[in-house]
Amino acid sequence: MNQPTEPKADKSGVRRHNLSLVLRTxxxxxxxxxxxxxxxxGLTRPAVSSLVEQLLDLGLLVESGKTFSGQAGRPGTVLKPADTGPAGLGVEINVDYVTACVADLTGTDRVRRTERLDNRASGAGEVLARAARIAAGALDEAAGLGLAPAGAGLxxxxxxxxxxxxxxxxLGWNDVPAERLFAEALTxxxxxxxxxxxxxxxxANSAALAELWFGSLGEVRTFLHLTGEIGVGGAIVVHGELLRGAHGFSGEIGHVVVDAEGPRCRCGARGCLEQYAGQAALLASAGAAGVPDLARRAGAREPRALAALAEAGRMLGRALSGAVNLLDPEAVVLGGIYPHLMPWLTPALTEELADRVVSGLWTPDAGRLRPASAATDAARGAAALVLRDVLxxxxxxxxxxAGGRRD
Amino acid sequence: MNQPTEPKADKSGVRRHNLSLVLRTxxxxxxxxxxxxxxxxGLTRPAVSSLVEQLLDLGLLVESGKTFSGQAGRPGTVLKPADTGPAGLGVEINVDYVTACVADLTGTDRVRRTERLDNRASGAGEVLARAARIAAGALDEAAGLGLAPAGAGLxxxxxxxxxxxxxxxxLGWNDVPAERLFAEALTxxxxxxxxxxxxxxxxANSAALAELWFGSLGEVRTFLHLTGEIGVGGAIVVHGELLRGAHGFSGEIGHVVVDAEGPRCRCGARGCLEQYAGQAALLASAGAAGVPDLARRAGAREPRALAALAEAGRMLGRALSGAVNLLDPEAVVLGGIYPHLMPWLTPALTEELADRVVSGLWTPDAGRLRPASAATDAARGAAALVLRDVLxxxxxxxxxxAGGRRD
Incomplete structure (x- = not known):
């Protein structure tokens, strides 16, 4: 058997790299x-064993007693990522809710807390302090499961x-140092x-990453992800990577113009998509009290609700046809409130796409428009970013x- | 001095790689x-000398007599890329013209022929045969300069x-095997x-690459490139690479909707950007006989010409504001007919961008909107793709x- 060529220093770059390689594998x-x-x-067995021992010591891997012979090499003890120890804290702050979740190293959402409230009614500092309080509660619950945060994603x-x-x-926020304010409040x-x-x-970027990592996209790696909330967020994923733009400001599909003479938007311009397909605009237009109420009214074929949804679908189709002509994605994923409303949004939306996308690849039956998976959201995506750093x-x-576990 | 560790076989992958490395350097x-x-x-002097000898033999590098001591190491004979030998043939076929150019290994356009004619009046095979005839004439002229094609880009x-x-x-083309028809006609x-x-x-992709490689973009590596012709082409460059989309169909900004109730487009949809800012639509709206005539009329402040240009600028701004909100580029480059018309297009265009781009980075004086360089076009970009393969x-x-030179 070959002797492993161990790097001299335990903390050397090579060993760090190999620890990551083994953990990711x-x-x-x-x-x-x-x-x-x-x-x-492509490392030797002894080298891998040494790396595995360290990962076991760090609490990042666990062994199970059973043996396993389904793969290359002789049977051995089964290794799995730990479902205790280092975890990712993900916190989504949106206009009308805050969600905190704690995901273990396998990516599984182990703790989740959502509070619905109007964050427009408070200052940014107060909202971030509230988010920290919700996060602290989630961390307490996670500690009971043996999970300790390796980082937080907002x-x-x-x-x-x-x-x-x-x-x-x-939210009415401008130049809010969110990371610092959240960290201070949590500490x-x-x-x-x-x-x-x-x-x-x-x-929107966080939700798209959650869909990419935990959703049901199959082989799709180039897609556009829309999140319908009070605002309409967008994210672009190309070959499995977020396209962030030159300054990190890409994906703002909510402010693509769909009717130049349309209503004034919070951004200052007229006729942005958000003014038709954002949650507030859609509910107001339909005369509905909330998304479940809107779905109920549409299900009962109430004309005002159906008209508002058809109009939102048409405007989504207009904005998306432009985005598809520009970006040529394999699929468009609709998240946030949209999965609950797709039966009524889809007809006008797919008609616009079929009419306006020049490649001819967006026929109604092509299956390129799909709802986001129920198991994915921005909080989970934010937690997953922490886990990616751990890996x-x-x-x-x-x-x-471990430092965070000492108290 | 270290002995070079020469790979054993002359055609080995390592030597091929190193030949490319030295040539690109x-x-x-x-x-x-x-x-x-x-x-x-990071190769030894003798290894580099051996590689340089082969590149001199292949006619890809030349030596000049003068010595040169401005850089690291002792003075030596100056090496330059050859301006004879392998060259790139670039051929642009557009609606109302064909351009063929031959670029030497330095990227310099050495031969250029353009014929203006209406390619809509002929079948695809005839147009490609015509392009081959123009290309053959350009190659004859290039042979007189000691240049032989290493490939052709369309x-x-x-x-x-x-x-x-x-x-x-x-052009009215559908499923035209352009590479094969062109190659057969040229042969x-x-x-x-x-x-x-x-x-x-x-x-549009070829023109964007030409701008990236030979234009005056400076440090800009993430940009949107529009080409105003009969159609309006678009290309997206992110961190110096073309964003081609899932099927190679990205960049179709000419078919982004700017007025859903607008005129019918050749693509079948209504109100595409092309129906306002494409060359044919713009000239018809202005009552001008051609782009020089339009510029002359606008310079003389003829109201109809100014109104048509302002409308085209506004519609360009509408489509571009959406594209900028989605992609967050550093700059937008306007090529084709637009550089000649910018004094009259720009005011309405920059106003739309300033009003509609949510990042706030697109103020009129931010200098993010710029004309394409005079020295770049799609034919030169197509030739440069060949040169990239040679490098x-x-x-x-x-x-x-060399095979192509044997006749």
Whole structure:
């Protein structure tokens, strides 16, 4: 048997890289053995065993007693990603709710809390403090399951860059240092989270990543993802990567013009898609009290509700036909409130796409328009961003999570 | 001095790779020395010298007598890319003209022929045969300069994939095997071009690549490129790479809807941008006989011409504001007929962008809207695609060019 060529220093770049490689390989497989990992990554068995021991010590992998001979190499103990230990905290702050979730290393959503409330009625600092309170509650519950945060991801409804919400018209936020305010509020509630890495992104981007990683897209890797909320968020995924644009401000399909003479939008322009297909505009137009009420009215074939949904579908089709002509995606995914309303949105929407997309690939029966999976949302996507960091550099992030566990 | 670790076989993958590395290094530098190349690529001086000798033999590099001490290492003979030998043939077929150009390895356009004529009046086979005749004339002239084609690139005004024009509404083409028909027609005229590699792409993509490689974009690597012709073509460049979409059909900004109740387009839909800002629509609306006539009328402040240009500018701004909200580029480049018309298009266009782009980065004085460089067009971009192949694999392509020189 070959001797492993171990790097000299335990914290060397090579070993860090290989720890990540082994952890990601187990993560992708779900269940595997040391021998199968060695065959897959091209390292020797002893090298893989040494890396696996460290990942077991760090609480990132677990062994199960059973043996497993379905893959290359001799049977061995089964390895799995740990469902305790380092976890991702994901927090979505939207106009009319806050969701916090804690996902374990397998990506499974283990704890989830949502509070519905109008975040427009409070200042940004107060909203972020409220989000921190909800997150702290979720972390308490997660601690009972043996999960400790390796980081936090924030999903926010606006233009986000450098940890700051540059602009969120539907919340009335401008230049809000969201990461810092959230971290301060969380640390005040739970001192052990001091120094916890916090990242932030647009909520539409986070929802698209959740769909990509946990949804039912199959082979689709290039798609447009719309999230219908008070605002209409959009995200573009090309070959499995978010297309963020030159300044991180891509995907703002809610402000694509669909009728230049239309109503004034919160962004200052006229006739933005949001003024027809955003939740507030749609409910007002339909005379409905909420999304369930709207679906009930449409189901009862109430003319005003049907007309509002047909109009929203037509405007979605107009904006999406332009986006599809520009980007040529394989699919368009509708998330947020839209999956509940698709029976009534889809006819006008698909008609516009069939008429206006020049490639001819968007016929109504082509199946390119699809609802987001029920299991995906922006909070889960934000949590998954933390998990991606853990997979990319297990040593750093497992230690951060252990620090957070000390209280 | 270290001994070079030469690969054993002359045609090995390693040597091929290193030939490309050295050629690209000289190409990027413009003028350099063996020592500077060695310092740059991390190979030994003798290894670089051996590779340079082969590139000189293949006619891809030339030496000049002067010495050069401005860079790392001791002074040496100056190396430059050859301005004879393997060249790229680029052919743009558009609705009302055909352009053929031959670019040498430095990317310089050495021969250029344009014929203005209405390609809608003939069948696809006839148009491609005509393009081959113009290309053959350009190749004859290029042969007199010591240039031989290493390949041909076709730039075509429609949806192009797999060597075929799937759809070109402005030419009335559907499923035209353009690469094959062009190659057959060229070989019939010049038998020595038999087997010459032919590639094809959308003309807007080719024009965007020409702008990226030879234009004056400076540090800008993420941009949207519009080409105003009979149709309005668009191309998206992200971090220096074309965003082609899932099926190669991205960039169709000419068919983004700007007024849902507008005039019927050749694509079948209503109110496409092309019906306001395409050359035919714009000239008809202005009552002008051609682009120079339109510019003259606008310069004389003729109301009808000014109104048509303002309307085209407003509609361009509407479509572009949506594209910018989706993609967040650093700049938008206007090519084709637009650079000649910018004084009259720009005011309404920049006003729409300032009003509608939510990032707030598109103020009129931000300089993000710019004309395409005079030196770039789709034919040159198509030729440059051939040159990129030569730089990526010098051995194969130099031999192909030598084969083409045998007649």
């Amino acid at each position: 187990v993560h992708e497989a779900g269940e595997t053995t040391r021998a199968a990992v060695a065959a897959r990554v 999903a926010l409804p606006g233009l986000v860059s450098g940890g700051t919400v540059r602009q969120a018209p539907n 005040a509630l739970r001192p052990a989270t001091a120094g916890l890495p916090v990242a932030s992104d647009n909520e 990319a550099d297990p040593l750093t992030h497992a230690v951060a999570a | 000289v190409h990027e530098a413009g003028e350099t020395t063996r020592a500077a190349v060695a310092a740059r690529v 730039a075509l005004p429609g949806l192009v994939s797999g060597g075929t024009v799937r759809q070109a509404p402005n 019939a005229l010049r038998p020595a071009t038999a087997g010459l590699p032919v590639a094809s792409d959308n003309e 990526a694999d010098p051995l194969t392509h130099a031999v192909a060019a």
